Amino acid sequence: MPQSPPLSSASSSSAVSASGSSPGRRRTSPPLHSTLLREDFDEVLESEVFVDVNKLRKYARHGIPDEIRGEVWKYLLGVEKPDRSNEFTQRRARFESYQEIDKENVEVSKRVRGEVNRYLMRTKKESFLNPHTAPAIFDIVICAYINCNNHVEYSPALVPACAPFVITMDNDCDVYSCFERLANVLHESSQEKNINKRVAQFLSYFRTLMPELYNYFEEEDLDVGEWASSWLRYLLSKELPTPSVLSLWDVYFAMPDYIEFHPFVCLAILKHLKDSLEDLEQSEIRSVLLRLPKMNIGRIVSQAHNIRSEIQARYNLSMSPRS
Structure with missing residues (x-):
């Protein structure tokens, strides 16, 4: 498969090593279903003429193998085009456009570096990023x-x-291209009028679906707006463990309406944690909501679909003449 145009040696090597795993990390053979899934993806990705993005979406809903996730995400996000007839030309144009961008911003850089260090400390047990090289990629x-x-x-x-x-x-060119696509969507959905509407709607659904938990949060004087706004703005990238974020975004990028679907995932997470949250006090609840535990994303997404259907049925019923 043709590769992206090479970056400068320094930039390229730092980007590759930024996500490198520890040399001592154990490698295990993938289970049979993962092997079959990888074969399905490979069949699509290795097409010489046209990449069937609809098939990629279908497969991605069940998870993407780690080693090809980046390649698949580029197609799902529209960074790579399905028509491969001009693939190299398009990649070269994207690379050259990226090279022309000013990547220096002293004020922002200082803040990015500080936040990256905090992020790496918080996620160091996950060992996904090289602490020596990753900060430069985030910065750029x-x-x-x-x-x-x-x-x-x-x-x-x-x-x-x-x-x-x-x-x-x-x-870093691919990192930027994909991040830009997502960041633009998140920025639009997080505009004040949009996020206020989304939070209000989410809380309405929360109160309707889980009144006992909602009331318990109020009794504990929990600032619902704090965690709800954070959950909705950045697709739980701040709150979920990294493996869960990757699995969730596999599903999201395969959907045309993931911003609209996301609140139902948040509700599914609350439902999943409901019993344990009701045993906690305010500070403990807040800690859990801002640092969620690892969970089975497949089950959460399935529950989210059920919740969306339930909410739609309830609201349609409430608007019917007989209600």
Whole structure:
């Protein structure tokens, strides 16, 4: 398969090593279903004429093998085009466009580096990123994005939102291209009028679906707006463990409406944690909601589909003449 145009040696090598695993990390043979899944993906990705993105979406809903996640995400996000007749030309144009971007921003860079260090400390047990090389990739990519989007203010949350791409992509050009696609969507959905509406709607669904837990949060004087806004703005990249984020985003990038679907995933997580949360006090609840445990994303997504159907049925019923 043709490769992306090479970056400069320094940039390329740092990007590759940023997500490298520890030399001592054990490698295990994948289970049979993973092998079969990889074969399905390979059949699509190795097509010489046209990459069937619809098939990639279908397969991605069940998870993407780690070693090809970056390649698949590029197609799902529209960074790579399905028509391969001009593949090299398109990649070269994207690379040259990226090279022209100003990647220096002293003020933002200092803040990015500090937040990346905190992120690496928080996730060091996961061993997904090389602490020596990853900070430079975050710095380059986020500064480039801010410089190209003057209407966007830097937020520490951009670091965990960028991390999955640093982990999965082979070079900083691809990291930037994918991160830019997602960041633009998140920025639009997080505009004040949009996020306020989304939080209000989410809390309405929460109160309807789980009134006991909602009331318990109120009794504990929990600032619902704090965690709900964070959950909704950045697709749980700040709160979920990295493996769960990667699995969840596999599903999201395969969907045309993942921003609209996301609140139902958040509700499914609350439902999953309901019993344990009701045994905790305010500070403990807050800690759990801001640092969620690892969970079975497949089950959460399945529950989210059920919740969406239930909510739609309830709201349709409430608007019917007989209600």
